[in-house]
Amino acid sequence: MPAWLRHYQRAQLGGDIGAALVVTLLLVPQALAYALVAGLPPQTGLYASLLPLVLYAFSGGSHAQSVGPMAVTALLVAATLSRLAPLGSSDYLLAAVWLALLSGAMLLAFGLLRLGFLADALSQPVLAGFTAASALLIVVSQLAPLAGFHGGGASLPDIVHGLLAHYHDYQPLALNMGVAALLCLLLARRYLAAWLQHCRLTPAAARALARTAPMLVVLAGLATVSLAQWQTRLPVVGLVPGGLPALQLAPLPSLGLAPLVMPAFFIALINYVQSLSVAQMLAAARNERIDPDRELRALGLCNLGAGLAGGFPVTGGLTRSVVNADAGAQTQLASLLCAALLLLVLTRATALLACLPLSVLAATIIASVLVLVDFSCLRAAWRTDRADAVAFALTFVLVLMLGVDAGIVAGVMVSLSVWLMRSSRPHIAVLGRVPGTEHFRNVLRYQTEALPGVLLLRVDESLFFGNARHVGDSILQLAAARDDQPQLLLVMSAVNRLDMTALTMLARLDDSLAARGICLHLAEVKGPVLDVCQRGGLAARFAGRLHLSTHLALRQLCPADDYHI
């Protein structure tokens, strides 16, 4: 039994019930809309919502996280599947379900292996660039349904091409309703809360009420079309099959699972990063902590649940979770009640959704992701660190041009590259002795004395695959430039770690130097580094050339009359 249920207090019940009502009203149109973004039948959005709410309530760590279909995830699913199966085919649907199952299994496995650090694979500017570009792609791709025609495409050029090729199919009624809904939503976001406060509501109540604008707009659209009998004059959701989804392991799609594994991994990664950020933000407001590994496991179970019910991948989304918290959610009971309400909708009320116009749904999607097209991070990065700004811009452009699925791979590569670029060129200092002491310092910064016949070098960074090649090359160059020094002493005081690539580099460096008649010595090797050297056979190779301290090494290497204190 989770902690929140063991310690449940009656005072929390009011907030949880209120939040459940508000979130359900928001969740139903969002679930339908994001299913359409993913290119799937509308009911799959509802199927994807049901179990995750229950599973997170019992396994997750955040009090107000609301797990379910999300815009960026839906776009990722669409981008992945558009390359693998024809839209509307049964293979497309099965592949979407298996994306949820695979990413769920991966998240669960990562959680059990305690790989919570994976959330740190994306640097902040890369994540911000990815989010802004994905949101922009969603806005542009929703222009077609907003005007009542079919667009399509996974990258900006493709989407624009689709818009230009089909714009003459637009339906005036759909366009009018969509634009009206969009205007209402944008005006409501800007002025409604202030106006409600002006009408003597408390600020909190005004804010919560203003957040219900999307549901009101959706209900208004639904009512208009139903009453005016317009359902044949513009695209609507149509008949959503009622009843509960069967819980079953879907058959494999005919394309097999291999092409789904990498996309599932990146969907899992993005969903985890997004969900963890939301959970940590909500927890920070209550001075609580979130365990990343627990969130991994919870999100894994949620995705397995979504897949077993025939849904697509899900995550904890910012919008719905914030609405949940603002509407008063005190515990995950709110999510359980929300699941119960959704059950009611699925079994009793799907017929009511048939007349919902797609253009109004598109308007709610556009309004909700428009705030994510945010360049403030780029401005901040430009001031602080140009490389981070370049990382943002590069990820942004790559996601727009290549689509969101290749863009996330590119984003991880950009994160990695910026970091590699920075740590691949560590500072290497030539040392000399501070006269009359046992201290050795950079000859460029301090008054030092040279030690005849010995070149003293210090590398100021751990050695690993990212810099081993460069460090090896640099040392070789420095040694080659000073051929009067047959001894090279490498001071390892700043090397905290050593990996296998660096180990191989040191052995090769030793060989290359020996070929030039230079003998390589190591000094001040730290304990953990020495352990690695011993296991890798390097300690045996350097037997007699490993020195406890620079001072002791020099006492042995220098002729007695050159080195005395």
Added chain:
Amino acid sequence: MPAWLRHYQRAQLGGDIGAALVVTLLLVPQALAYALVAGLPPQTGLYASLLPLVLYAFSGGSHAQSVGPMAVTALLVAATLSRLAPLGSSDYLLAAVWLALLSGAMLLAFGLLRLGFLADALSQPVLAGFTAASALLIVVSQLAPLAGFHGGGASLPDIVHGLLAHYHDYQPLALNMGVAALLCLLLARRYLAAWLQHCRLTPAAARALARTAPMLVVLAGLATVSLAQWQTRLPVVGLVPGGLPALQLAPLPSLGLAPLVMPAFFIALINYVQSLSVAQMLAAARNERIDPDRELRALGLCNLGAGLAGGFPVTGGLTRSVVNADAGAQTQLASLLCAALLLLVLTRATALLACLPLSVLAATIIASVLVLVDFSCLRAAWRTDRADAVAFALTFVLVLMLGVDAGIVAGVMVSLSVWLMRSSRPHIAVLGRVPGTEHFRNVLRYQTEALPGVLLLRVDESLFFGNARHVGDSILQLAAARDDQPQLLLVMSAVNRLDMTALTMLARLDDSLAARGICLHLAEVKGPVLDVCQRGGLAARFAGRLHLSTHLALRQLCPADDYHI
């Protein structure tokens, strides 16, 4: 004019001519074979070979590097295109050509931007795992042509499935010739050099002669089929169109360039890493240095040349470059002569290749990549560093199961993850004062005295996106556990760098601590880190709370009677 040409000595000519002859004899069957591995018409392999030899001679830095079609690159092309276009379609061919053009343009751009460090994106165990698995995939995929039937598939399950589905189509004659050729090659590799030495040849001559075994086997196969008129009884290369390729920018494939960009990047990355390793190995033997940025530019030009001539991506390969060096290549003149000989073959001798049996080509491919299925790195890694061993095993399995194109993405992710895992949990020490001094040390290792009301923490790692979240969380936890200390002093002496993600973390940490009534101070911030803080607005936020040294900070924070020396 390149340096080797300016300083050319007549004494070098003999070696260069000999090497050109041997390499051409090796290159022609390899070019045909790797074109077939890539799923392309045989002549594209010859087209891909011609210009790169010339372009590298004038732009590259290695004396014996032989750039052209390579097995792993061909497999990468096949894996990428098998998901994008039907085998044998004109789209498939155009996409292969554009893969060469795109990866060439990328390499050239990276070279001009001096991004040579990209070669370090793959750690050694990941690269070894990738190579071993790719080689195994090639061996298994060549079993079908070895037996004279069509297999297909990009991952191990797919290839095995193809073998099982079609094995009854095997052709006895093809299988017999293939197996005989394979046996000859394996026996020759093991015994031929020793036997030739036994026949009174010098060791060097014996080694060089033994290396010609693949060409002899290919010639024997060709002669057998021609003389016995067997070309209708087993699959042969068939008519290879003669004449020179037209140099032109190919039309775009109908699928557009967007889906080719990421594969082209990974092909460029793998080709660059492979080519640079070969060049550095060859240079090390002559005590020369290789400039990574120059190699990037040279390889970029080579791939642009291959693409313009209608070929697929190329790289500097181990086998052919070593044969080139062993056969006596002194300078890149050997490559120019090899290009001239290839020109002769293309214009005069393609008709001779028609009877070459595919099963013998498959045997040469299997024999040449079999040595790459090498697990010695795994054993070394297991002894040295379990994480590196896991990285090898994971990459190996992922490449086999997902195919080589998804496998290389997975490999980069594994490299990144292992590193992230290690640097995401830096050491954080609680400090106390060494009594009677201005020194502050880890309370767990030294006899120290506590300072009432102040918690002293030191983080032993640069702060960046990979550890910011964890460091922030850990500091918050440590502070929460000691609520009698309203001041927290963070000693930044070991923080060499700070990125934007870490900057945001410090600001959030300050807010969270302030919410708990704890005031955060910073001490011993290094110059470059302070610069970043100033540009990012953090210096203003911490005005009055940035201290030059721990000692000075404590003088200000502690009541005078608690802190005195």
